[in-house]
Amino acid sequence: MEGGGGAYGAAKAGGAFDPARFVQQPQVLARIASAVFALIVFACLVGEGYTNKSSSPDLFCIFNHNEDACRYGIGIGVLAFLACIFFFMVDVYFPQISNATDRKYLVLADLGFSGLWTFLWFVGFCFLTNQWAWTQATDVQIGADSARAVITFSFFSIFSWGLLIAFAYKRYKMGVEDFAHSYVDPTPEVSTPYSSYPNISHDSYQQPPFTQTAEASEGYQPPPVY
Secondary structure, eight states, X not given: OXXXXXXXXXXXXXXXXXXXHHHTSHHHHHHHHHHHHHHHHHHHXXXXXXXXXXXXXXXXXXXXXXXXXXXXXXHHHHHHHHHHHHHHHHHHHGGGOOOHHHHHHHHHHHHHHHHHHHHHHHHHHHHHHHHHHTOOGGGOSSOHHHHHHHHHHHHHXXXXXXXXXXXXXXXXXXXXXXXXXXXXXXXXXXXXXXXXXXXXXGXXXXXOSSOXXXXXXXXXXXXXOO
């Protein structure tokens, strides 16, 4: 299994890279969509997520003046975008990785991160929706469309990252099944008794030379002692 040819749903190591075929892969499309959604979320919050009243120069978050809401959205959006770029590069070089153990760790990292970020996007969607519902209309002079876009694409991100969970789990399952099929149980075989040497018959066995017979031993008399 160390060879890694075809392990964890990837082509055999050393194959030629086909960009058109690569982009058409479902996990790649889901990753690109997740990156676009994350970019929209943090771009809207950075661009129009903070506003001020005409009577005050101080900026405040458009989500019910809650700074944590804006920070949370920007934080998970930036990290999600960077993670999508990282795992996109992993997808590009994944078929070139010949070690099955390295492939396994990368697939597990993808699975774990996708699961965590699906949960964080769900929390972010609920948090931002709740704060937007408590926001006073008089406090939002500009940026209302950006706030709605943040909520909308946070909702879409839950499903795009959920798809990434499914694809990563499918990869991991394929790797486990490949290992199970290629693994041979090293059970020792039952030893068979040694066969007799060919062309040897017990009937043809002869006594070795210089062997005393019973008669000879009985006829022997020791010399007399004086």
